[in-house]
Amino acid sequence: MLRIALPNKGSLSESATRMLTEAGYRQRRVAKDLTATDEPNRVQFFYLRPRDIATYVASGDLDLGITGRDLVVDSRAPVEELLCLGFGASTFRYAARPGTVTDLTDLAGKRIATSFTGVVERHLAESGITATVIHLDGAVENAVGLGVADVVADVVETGATLRQAGLAVFGDPIMTSEAVLIRRGTAEPDQRVESVIRRLHGVLVARRYVMLAYDVRAEVVENAVALTPGIESPTVSPLHREGWVAVQSMTPRADIHRIMDELYAIGARGILVTDIHACRI
Ligand SMILES: Nc1ncnc2c1ncn2[C@@H]1O[C@H](COP(=O)(O)OP(=O)(O)OP(=O)(O)O)[C@@H](O)[C@H]1O
Numbered sequence: 001m002l003r004i005a006l007p008n009k010g011s012l013s014e015s016a017t018r019m020l021t022e023a024g025y026r027q028r029r030v031a032k033d034l035t036a037t038d039e040p041n042r043v044q045f046f047y048l049r050p051r052d053i054a055t056y057v058a059s060g061d062l063d064l065g066i067t068g069r070d071l072v073v074d075s076r077a078p079v080e081e082l083l084c085l086g087f088g089a090s091t092f093r094y095a096a097r098p099g100t101v102t103d104l105t106d107l108a109g110k111r112i113a114t115s116f117t118g119v120v121e122r123h124l125a126e127s128g129i130t131a132t133v134i135h136l137d138g139a140v141e142n143a144v145g146l147g148v149a150d151v152v153a154d155v156v157e158t159g160a161t162l163r164q165a166g167l168a169v170f171g172d173p174i175m176t177s178e179a180v181l182i183r184r185g186t187a188e189p190d191q192r193v194e195s196v197i198r199r200l201h202g203v204l205v206a207r208r209y210v211m212l213a214y215d216v217r218a219e220v221v222e223n224a225v226a227l228t229p230g231i232e233s234p235t236v237s238p239l240h241r242e243g244w245v246a247v248q249s250m251t252p253r254a255d256i257h258r259i260m261d262e263l264y265a266i267g268a269r270g271i272l273v274t275d276i277h278a279c280r281i
């Protein structure tokens with residue numbers, strides 16, 4: 001059986017489970033379950049702390065894992081990213097009281113509190129900065145107010161936690177992160193892994209695209225398909241009504257209303273949008 005690590009709780013857990021369910025895999029029944037076996041697909045899932053997942057995958061004890069890129073970098077485990085999964089987006093940033101530390105060069109000699117010691121130490125080394133890194137388990141934004149540190153380095157999603165603590169980011173983001181599918185760096189090619197990647201990629205495409213169908217006069221079909229080029233190429237079929245064709249095309253969901261307006265303006269009618277539930281491209 002293929003063995004896959006998934007986050008057992010936290011920001012990535014629900015989205016990871018939802019994505020695998022949409023890809024046709026059976027998931028755990030209750031949030032306390034530590035494993036789930038999907039017999040028909042010959043896959044076993046292990047629900048682990050996202051911070052530990054790269055370690056299990058790097059050791060070869062598990063074949064694949066889903067976790068955050070920042071956690072992978074922090075672990076220093078030798079794994080490779082196979083696919084970005086489009087959820088769990090965040091940036092990793094330095095922050096301090098406004099006016100106290102405003103530039104990366106000001107970090108020299110400062111005390112930096114973080115739960116991501118690996119990420120921060122790598123960044124400081126690459127930037128040639130010597131500073132003291134203080135490891136805390138969480139709620140690091142409190143460290144400045146309590147006097148334990150001058151600066152924090154932490155995950156920022158909305159920025160609400162930093163604002164609440166009276167801190168402001170400075171410098172460029174140390175890194176950007178999202179949920180990723182990972183495998184051991186030196187793993188051999190494996191058909192079963194390819195099949196998981198194809199399924200997850202299918203979910204990403206099904207989420208990003210809708211199926212657009214419309215009727216248009218044949219003389220303007222070239223203008224219409226320029227608006228809806230699809231992924232490979234749109235399907236154009238004759239209509240019973242002379243001089244008209246029907247077009248079907250996968251179209252990015254984000255643009256769909258603008259494209260429908262423009263199609264209508266060049267004379268397209270019967271414009272219909274439907275969801276794609278699954279696909280293999
Ligand atoms: N708002 C957020 N807070 C924390 N992590 C986030 C957030 N948005 C995305 N992430 C990503 O989720 C991963 C952290 O997941 P993890 O489950 O360890 O943290 P968590 O959601 O803070 O849970 P907990 O603190 O309860 O352990 C990282 O890859 C991080 O980039």
Ligand SMILES: O=P(O)(O)OC[C@H]1O[C@H](OP(=O)(O)OP(=O)(O)O)[C@H](O)[C@@H]1O
Nearest residue numbers: 138139140155156157158159160161162
């Ligand atoms: O930019 P925001 O939307 O405010 O989100 C980022 C905050 O959320 C996380 O904290 P969490 O609630 O996980 O607590 P923790 O620090 O104890 O992990 C993270 O560590 C930041 O503090």
Ligand SMILES: [Mg+2]
Nearest residue numbers: 010138139155
């Ligand atoms: Mg947290």
